[in-house]
Amino acid sequence: MARVTAGRPDAIYDLLALGVLQxxxxxxxxxxxxxIALIGYDDIAFASAAxxxxxxxxxxxxxxxxxxxxxxxxxxANGAEGEHEQIVFQPELIVRASTGG
Incomplete structure (x- = not known):
């Protein structure tokens, strides 16, 4: 068990989370x-079907x-005269059984 939790990552993408879960x-x-509470990033279809x-x-x-x-x-359309923009999108936390939800 010590090997599983030693140096654990803060976050992993969903395909890796699925492998860890398996x-x-x-x-x-x-x-x-x-x-262990497990959470991934991307919310792939397999996340809810694991x-x-x-x-x-x-x-x-x-x-x-x-x-x-x-x-x-x-x-x-605007070429070099166009203004550059930075847009921030808000992600959504989908809580399921792996974190006690």
Whole structure:
């Protein structure tokens, strides 16, 4: 158990979280979320369908894509005179069983 928790990361993306979940589940004596709380980033479809559905951070991917295209088109139309923008998107925490939710 010490090897599992030593030097643990603060965050992992969902595919890696799924692999960690499977490895811990195969170990058998590690309870999720009892011993380890697990959270990923991206909120892939498998996050909710895993043996222990795991919490994840969902980013507004579609909105990010639409906004990026809009910014690129505006910049292409305005050339060098266009103003650069910085846009911040708020992610959403999706709480599931892996964190006790």
């Amino acid at each position: 490895a811990l589940n195969m170990n058998g004596d590690v309870q999720i979320p009892g011993v 043996v222990v559905p795991f919490s994840s951070i969902r980013q507004p991917s579609e909105l990010i894509g639409h906004t990026a295209v809009d910014l690129l088109l505006r910049e292409a």
